[in-house]
Amino acid sequence: MANGRGRQEPTFETRADAGRLDLSLSPEDRAGGGMARRGGSRGGKSKPSRRGRSGSRRRSLLGRLFYGLAVLGLWAVIAVAGIIAYHAAQLPPIDQLAVPKRPPNIAILAADGSLIGNRGETGGQTVSIKELPPYLPKAFVAIEDRRFYDHFGIDPLGITRAALRNVTNRGVSQGGSTLTQQLAKNLFLTQERTISRKIQEAILALWLERTYSKDEILELYLNRVYFGAGAYGIEAAAHRYYGKPAKAITLPEAAVLAGLVQAPSRLAPNRNPRAAQERAELVLAAMQELGFVTPSAMKNALAQPAQVRRGGSGSANYAADYVMDVLEDFVGTIDSDIVVSTTLDTAMQAAAEQAVSEELAAKGARYKVSQGALVAMQPDGALKALVGGRDYEASQFNRATAARRQPGSAFKPFVYLTAIERGLTPDTVRDDAPFNYRGWSPENFSRDYRGPVTLREALALSLNTVAARLGVEVGPKAVVQTAQRLGITSPLQANPSIALGTSEVTPLELVAAFAAFANGGTGVIPFVIQQVKTADGKVLYRRPRGGGLGRVIDPAAVAMMNDMLHQTFVVGTARKGEIPGWESAGKTGTSQEHRDAWFVGYTGALVAGVWLGNDSGEPTKRLSGGNLPVELWSTFMKAALKNKQPVPLPGAPRGEYETPVASGPQPGSATERGDRGPIARADRNFLERLFGLY
Numbered sequence: 200m201a202n203g204r205g206r207q208e209p210t211f212e213t214r215a216d217a218g219r220l221d222l223s224l225s226p227e228d229r230a231g232g233g234m235a236r237r238g239g240s241r242g243g244k245s246k247p248s249r250r251g252r253s254g255s256r257r258r259s260l261l262g263r264l265f266y267g268l269a270v271l272g273l274w275a276v277i278a279v280a281g282i283i284a285y286h287a288a289q290l291p292p293i294d295q296l297a298v299p300k301r302p303p304n305i306a307i308l309a310a311d312g313s314l315i316g317n318r319g320e321t322g323g324q325t326v327s328i329k330e331l332p333p334y335l336p337k338a339f340v341a342i343e344d345r346r347f348y349d350h351f352g353i354d355p356l357g358i359t360r361a362a363l364r365n366v367t368n369r370g371v372s373q374g375g376s377t378l379t380q381q382l383a384k385n386l387f388l389t390q391e392r393t394i395s396r397k398i399q400e401a402i403l404a405l406w407l408e409r410t411y412s413k414d415e416i417l418e419l420y421l422n423r424v425y426f427g428a429g430a431y432g433i434e435a436a437a438h439r440y441y442g443k444p445a446k447a448i449t450l451p452e453a454a455v456l457a458g459l460v461q462a463p464s465r466l467a468p469n470r471n472p473r474a475a476q477e478r479a480e481l482v483l484a485a486m487q488e489l490g491f492v493t494p495s496a497m498k499n500a501l502a503q504p505a506q507v508r509r510g511g512s513g514s515a516n517y518a519a520d521y522v523m524d525v526l527e528d529f530v531g532t533i534d535s536d537i538v539v540s541t542t543l544d545t546a547m548q549a550a551a552e553q554a555v556s557e558e559l560a561a562k563g564a565r566y567k568v569s570q571g572a573l574v575a576m577q578p579d580g581a582l583k584a585l586v587g588g589r590d591y592e593a594s595q596f597n598r599a600t601a602a603r604r605q606p607g608s609a610f611k612p613f614v615y616l617t618a619i620e621r622g623l624t625p626d627t628v629r630d631d632a633p634f635n636y637r638g639w640s641p642e643n644f645s646r647d648y649r650g651p652v653t654l655r656e657a658l659a660l661s662l663n664t665v666a667a668r669l670g671v672e673v674g675p676k677a678v679v680q681t682a683q684r685l686g687i688t689s690p691l692q693a694n695p696s697i698a699l700g701t702s703e704v705t706p707l708e709l710v711a712a713f714a715a716f717a718n719g720g721t722g723v724i725p726f727v728i729q730q731v732k733t734a735d736g737k738v739l740y741r742r743p744r745g746g747g748l749g750r751v752i753d754p755a756a757v758a759m760m761n762d763m764l765h766q767t768f769v770v771g772t773a774r775k776g777e778i779p780g781w782e783s784a785g786k787t788g789t790s791q792e793h794r795d796a797w798f799v800g801y802t803g804a805l806v807a808g809v810w811l812g813n814d815s816g817e818p819t820k821r822l823s824g825g826n827l828p829v830e831l832w833s834t835f836m837k838a839a840l841k842n843k844q845p846v847p848l849p850g851a852p853r854g855e856y857e858t859p860v861a862s863g864p865q866p867g868s869a870t871e872r873g874d875r876g877p878i879a880r881a882d883r884n885f886l887e888r889l890f891g892l893y
Contacts, residue, residue, distance in 0.1 A: 323435025609788025670698025722748025
């Protein structure tokens with residue numbers, strides 16, 4: 200078809216043919232010579248320049264490149280979205296997400312309200328960010344996430360900065376993950392290092408930022424982050440490393456704690472103080488750079504580095520463990536933070552710990568003894584101090600409450616009490632002479648004999664032959680019943696050797712049984728918990744007044760027993776343990792081959808018992824109840840009773856004895872056990888007196 204100028208417009212087919220023709224040109228033609236060889240230009244137009252054709256091709260290549268990149272980017276976005284969608288699908292639905300409830304903490308307080316320890320999975324209570332000194336949370340922001348208040352949960356700049364520092368190998372003082380991401384990981388995810396976990400962490404961080412304010416996120420973080428040594432949260436860490444609440448942490452201490460979370464095991468100040476301090480200095484520098492501290496404050500912090508608490512053996516943890524052992528009996532399942540108020544005395548606990556650790560350090564090697572335990576309680580059974588071993592960090596086994604060992608002669612008071620309740624008195628005479636009962640021939644510790652002696656003298660000097668005679672005379676079964684009546688709960692073997700303490704008991708129950716002598720004859724059940732309440736003040740348990748086992752010893756028998764046991768300090772095996780100004784009584788004990796050494800003694804205000812030995816049961820080197828245990832007991836009691844008004848022992852003065860009345864369980868009382876209990880000599884019939892039954 201011709202147009203106005205006489206040109207022939209190409210039809211669709213012609214253009215198509217031309218296209219096919221162009222595609223069939225040789226490489227040389229396509230390189231620039233094809234048009235000239237076909238006869239020049241059409242319609243009189245001039246030939247295009249080589250430069251124009253080259254520019255056109257470059258634009259075409261750039262266009263294709265941009266197009267390809269755009270397509271590639273689109274597919275990348277789709278792929279990333281798919282990956283995110285896939286990993287998001289592995290999480291609970293967003294509308295169902297909730298911050299997991301923090302495991303409950305159990306704060307255990309002494310009688311004066313001071314903290315003994317925290318128990319539970321976290322090791323510390325939850326604290327509000329408002330309770331903390333301002334520099335404490337800022338220290339974490341400075342070193343872990345300086346753009347915390349500016350980003351939306353993920354910090355691209357922080358990630359880029361961390362990547363560049365890794366590439367240049369200059370070290371990393373700030374990680375790429377934000378505090379929000381770290382919190383997301385701690386709350387919802389495992390600690391594995393995978394791309395999948397990082398993607399889920401980012402998704403959850405965005406959710407946290409949308410749901411909570413910045414301060415709420417920071418508070419959650421401070422209460423959940425791990426500080427090593429079983430401490431989760433800033434409160435637990437403050438007590439673990441510095442022995443104080445988080446609100447009392449100083450700036451140098453805050454810098455150490457903030458730097459610690461990067462690598463708790465490597466930077467723990469109690470294990471690697473130099474590395475911890477170097478990291479703390481980085482924290483302080485970052486805080487000054489961000490304007491969180493003044494130059495003068497930083498200078499002072501650097502001049503006075505934080506000092507980790509250097510406690511003793513950590514014996515208060517034995518007491519805290521015992522509280523946890525009995526707590527379930529009072530409150531059942533725990534689903535929120537609680538506060539347990541106890542009867543423990545911090546000064547007595549410290550004195551007990553010091554006595555055990557120092558005596559063993561000074562003389563343990565001489566006697567080849569490695570372990571010890573000490574229990575102290577008021578005569579009513581309220582525990583005041585409990586040490587379950589030489590070093591809690593080295594061994595958490597509580598020897599005061601769980602180790603059953605032979606008490607030796609420390610068991611003899613139950614034999615003598617049984618005899619007293621059958622009509623004997625401290626002035627009754629028995630022979631200290633060789634003794635044989637059905638092939639059993641016990642000997643005295645000294646291997647000599649004194650002949651006729653009073654019961655008072657025999658008990659004070661711990662003569663085995665007299666105790667054995669009395670045990671057979673009253674009967675092993677009666678001795679077992681007496682011990683159980685006073686509070687011994689471990690299994691006891693009713694055989695003749697029970698008189699010499701061959702059945703095993705724990706220090707706690709033996710001390711509790713002696714408490715009946717100190718309080719005038721009332722049996723006690725050891726107790727340590729006074730009150731349990733929730734963190735917001737709701738009382739879950741309060742110990743009622745009274746309690747215990749009721750009267751288990753007649754007052755007349757108590758007077759005679761205290762007279763005899765007091766002689767242990769006057770002429771007997773505990774002469775080195777006398778406490779000036781106090782009337783005291785007690786009994787030493789040594790098991791076979793010197794494996795265990797005991798002393799249980801008391802005043803009118805305090806009852807305490809000491810056990811020393813080796814966990815393996817290996818014999819010691821001539822350790823006996825009359826040497827190191829008495830010394831340790833005396834050291835503790837002098838410190839525990841310092842500045843206290845002396846209290847006399849219950850009972851009548853010597854020589855004014857009345858006939859004791861049997862003190863078995865009363866029908867319907869809390870101590871009724873269904874057994875016959877002790878009987879007085881006057882109640883025994885002729886055959887019983889003749890054959891020495893009971």
